[in-house]
Amino acid sequence: MDRVKMATVWLGGCSGCHMSFLDMDEWLVDLAQRIDLVYSPLVDVKEYPEDVDVCLVEGAVANDENLHLVRRIRARTRLVISFGDCAVTGNVTAMRNPLGVALEVLKTSYLDKSNLHPAIPSEPEILPVLLDQVRPVHAVIPVDYYLQGCPPPADRIRAVLEPLVNGVWPELPLAERRFG
Amino acid sequence: MELAELKELADKEKAEQKPIRIRCCTAAGCLSSNSQAVQQALTDAVTTAGLADRVEVLPVGCMRLCCEGPLVQVDPDGAMYGKVDPGQAASIVGTLQGGQTEARVIDTNMPFFRDQVSIVLENSGRINPERIEDYLSVGGYQALLHVLREMTPNQVVETMTRSGLRGRGGAGYPTGVKWGLIAKQPATQKFVICNADEGDPGAFMDRSVLESDPHRVLEGMAIAAYAIGASQGFVYVRGEYPLAIHRLEIALRQARKMGVLGTQIFESPFNFRIDIRIGAGAFVCGEETALIGSIEGKRGTPRPRPPYPTESGLWQAPTLINNVETLANVAPIITRGAEWYASIGTAKSKGTKVFALAGKVRNTGLVEVPMGITLRKIVEEMGGGSPGGSIKAVQTGGPSGGCIPASALDTPVDYESLTALGSIMGSGGMIVMDDATKMVDVAKFFMEFCMDESCGKCVPCRAGTVQMYRLLARIVEGEATAADVAQLEALCDLVRNTSLCGLGQSAPNPVLSTLRYFREEYNALLQPAPPAPPPSNQRIPLPVARG
């Protein structure tokens, strides 16, 4: 049987969703039988490949690099899954939004609240540029599936991936649709 | 006082009038164009010309053609002058002695005046609104006296029902039926409220009536009170209308002094007191339950109906709420009879309607027309069409109404026809839009209005109008796609069907009507949408054969 070309990415988030992914423990071994992990923070591939079957997107779209990547993901992926609350709602990553635009956020963080060497970091081409507002993934590209939780519990991730890799559309029970 | 005495008073008043009367409009519009100075100059000119014994200068209410203010009209020959400057006063007075005037002559035979049918506005611009004697001279308070002497409350209700009068505030509920519902309530305490919270931007009929003929409204309230068994009334008037408030206060004082309001009116057992409540700037207070809350000194948040105010209104007592224009129709219906009134208009919409004509139209001002007249006749013939280009749409009903396209201008004006077009009769604002008006901008303008005026109580209106406004802003900015329009339409459906009160329920109307008639203007602003992919769940099974 063909193996599923799967990717995971980590945008503006804490990587907790990936930690939860790893919490699937021994089922990961089963999963590994069914997929090729073609791009992920867990593997060393620099360029998001073409023709990916499914991508788990952790984190919100917070900077220009996120924006670029997520658009590329959409163009090269058949099923995009918003993976965890930051991707689905913006969540903690978006807590900066009420502060205002990017410059206001940087001022607050690096000038107003700084006691030592207040300065706004600026390393063009090295540091990605913050977007004025953090946005959930579906506000930027169409999303095919939403996986809630901060982080989504390992069992919930499995409940989505297991049918998917077997060619079945996952139907999570309502109780597994809980945010937070 | 008996009818004969009242008529005698009226005759005496008439007899004291001088044979030549120069009427000068002192409603808010003309006042802002300095009509007070014009009036003073005319008075001085009359004195200077030595005509004071047979000419009088009279401050009157609205003479309707607001765009030509200040307006002056001379009786008995009826010559009318517009944009009168105080410097022209002497020459206008001079015409009475055969002189010429350079003042701008207004053709009173043009359709704007000729095609009007005056019931509500019959005294507007003819009498001094600050003198009850002027109102008496044209038969004022005779209907009230007649009702108290000759009719039972039931007969009054029945007359109103037969007249076919429907609420002029916008919804068009049959007035007599409403009165009957309240008359039947056993409660001892009932109230009459005159809704003068004319909140629709672009509507100024009620302001004009209150500034021009306040007693007519008070008389209507008193007749209503008698019919339903109320002894206390309130006029809830917009705080933005200081002149209307001022003239109402004068009218109330005079009416009390004359004994036509107060206790034992016309020596009958009927008591009726009216107080003024001044609004403080909240569109939602035009909604009757919000208005009641406001009179009770609370936040003007609507509450769900039922119970309707007819059962439980002000301080939980049965309460009649009628708008200014509705009440202004009452006395003439009593005087001239239900059949007379019902003979004007269409099968389902009787009588006349006052419209405030404004926007991109030559003649702006007030028109009172029989129901059933076409929109085209109002805006093109009476309004004189659009000065800058062709008419694109006519907006009626304010933020609760819709934009009627030029193609539908031959529609007769009645409650049902306007509703069928996706607008509403509304209170009477009629704003003409020409080719330069962008309809999506108009929808956004009204949505911003509704968003700002939402009381915030129910979620769909409070949060839904914000989202609709954002979507419209995105469309106007050229950032939106067809999916955004679809979402806008879904929100319209939600807000219309789930909002608590009329404000929310009607907030989508300007969007829906512009989408219905001007969708191509929306489409022209949209980003091209990428071709829709197949539905997500059809993109599995994932492992497709890859060679």
Next chain:
Amino acid sequence: MTDAHPSGDKRFKLLDASMKRYQFQPDALIEVLHKAQDLFGHLDHDLLLYIARNLKLPPSRVYGVATFYHLFSFTPKGEHTCLLCLGTACYVKGAAKLQATLEKQWDLKLGDTRSDGKMSLLGARCVGACGLAPVAVLDGKVSGNLNPEALLQLVKGWDGDGTR
């Protein structure tokens, strides 16, 4: 009985008289707020609390009512006020241009008072003078059929000597 205001400000006497006329009925709150604003120009916390005490209303209720309505203001207005009508007829006839002109001229946003207290730029839903659209109310006087140039001419001098 009114608890006289400790400041001895005569305007409170007038406010007391107004409340007395309404027999200190709680439902007269909006009328009393109108009166208070007429007397004091705006409603500050001390004034609201004074009204709450005298009408025997919870302070939160008084604050809630006062902030519900547009016409009540809580900060002092400028020496001059320009109230722009934002109604539909004025909108169709270019009220937005008037607004932009004054916002630029005075470096102010609609609804604000300039920091030097010279002028306030306010908006109204509709002043009901649609026949004269677009309309502004300048220090209480209605002016109609305006264009940006005419409006600027009318408010000339509000800036003092014209320099800032």
Next chain:
Amino acid sequence: MNSITLTIDGKLISAPGDQTILEAARENDIHIPTLCNLEGISAVGACRVCLVEVSGSNRLAPSCLTKVAEGMQVQTATDRLREYRKMIVELLFAERNHICSVCVANGNCELQDLAVTVGMDHVRYEYQYPSCSVDVTHKEFGVDHNRCILCTRCVRVCDEVEGAHTWDVSGRGMQSRVITDLNQPWGTATSCTSCGKCVQACPTGALFRQGSTVAEMKKDRELLDFLMTAREKKQWIG
């Protein structure tokens, strides 16, 4: 009160004539979602989540306020109603900053539960991200406006049960905020008796007991019903 019969979702039900549709449904194990409604205080019909379809009426009726009537046919969960509820919940999530993962009420929140009930898997509307304050000046409690849904349960419980009327709503539309006294810090609101009923009544993490951290703010919402019943039936006397 006479008993009347009606059908709710096709089920024949008999109910006292003074009951609301919501009460009758609950007694018959038919679940209608609610948010602003709370037993023990007056109903206001503001959240619109409990709207139902009543045959013969083209208007949706708030079940918390609509009395049952003889022969009434009620539908509580048509596709249309489900969609409306979902949209309303999404609108609420988009309106303020509801971040379940870092909320004191995580796991004990009626809004969070409702999102599950209505099947909200994401929010289709643009988040507003308003700037909202958190007030912890009260010695025991705090208010976080980021989490407030303006259900006014706190306002009603404070007025109707405690009788203090410390809370009210200021402003209007999306600018509405719950306030204490003259919109002053809660800790300085002299009318507050610190009874804590508002905290118990609050459906979300907007009102909380200080010292609670994420997911710790358990609420006892039956307390109010218990208090009111005891008061009405004079259970504490003699």
